Amino acid sequence: MRMSKGVEWALHTLLNLHMTGGGPVGNAQLAAVHGLSSTYLNKQLQALVKAGLLTSVPGARGGFQLARPLDRITLLDVVEAIEGDARIFHCAEIRCCGRVGEIAPAPTEPCPVKMAMVRAEDAWRQALAGQTLAEVHAELERRPEVTGAVRTALS
Numbered sequence: 001m002r003m004s005k006g007v008e009w010a011l012h013t014l015l016n017l018h019m020t021g022g023g024p025v026g027n028a029q030l031a032a033v034h035g036l037s038s039t040y041l042n043k044q045l046q047a048l049v050k051a052g053l054l055t056s057v058p059g060a061r062g063g064f065q066l067a068r069p070l071d072r073i074t075l076l077d078v079v080e081a082i083e084g085d086a087r088i089f090h091c092a093e094i095r096c097c098g099r100v101g102e103i104a105p106a107p108t109e110p111c112p113v114k115m116a117m118v119r120a121e122d123a124w125r126q127a128l129a130g131q132t133l134a135e136v137h138a139e140l141e142r143r144p145e146v147t148g149a150v151r152t153a154l155s
Contacts, residue, residue: 015052018070023065054067
């Protein structure tokens with residue numbers, strides 16, 4: 001499974017916005033912090049606004065700011081905001097196709113492959129839902145050279 005770069009960009013941007021102290025920050029400034037495309041980042045920011053993770057403040061001093069504290073934003077919230085909440089694995093019931101499908105009786109129980117994949121994805125989603133951005137930020141705070149650089153770049 002692959003996630004788009006947008007997930008990483010969104011996670012860093014949310015953490016960076018927290019480090020600004022709360023005021024709105026413009027898209028161009030947020031993009032410049034990590035040398036990102038402001039056009040592409042803006043798509044991620046709009047998705048975060050739509051998901052209720054950011055608010056957009058219009059005007060000359062406007063920009064984006066967190067819509068809720070980091071301890072109320074999970075990794076799953078961010079992944080779903082950027083990637084959507086559709087299931088990753090889609091069972092096409094190939095167990096019923098081809099030669100096997102012609103000679104085997106029609107299945108009466110769910111596909112074991114599908115069920116294994118659902119269990120694995122559910123565990124992955126639970127792990128993402130169990131981690132907040134506040135926890136990630138706490139790890140970042142143990143690296144003051146990184147947080148200091150971000151704060152300097154945003155000022």
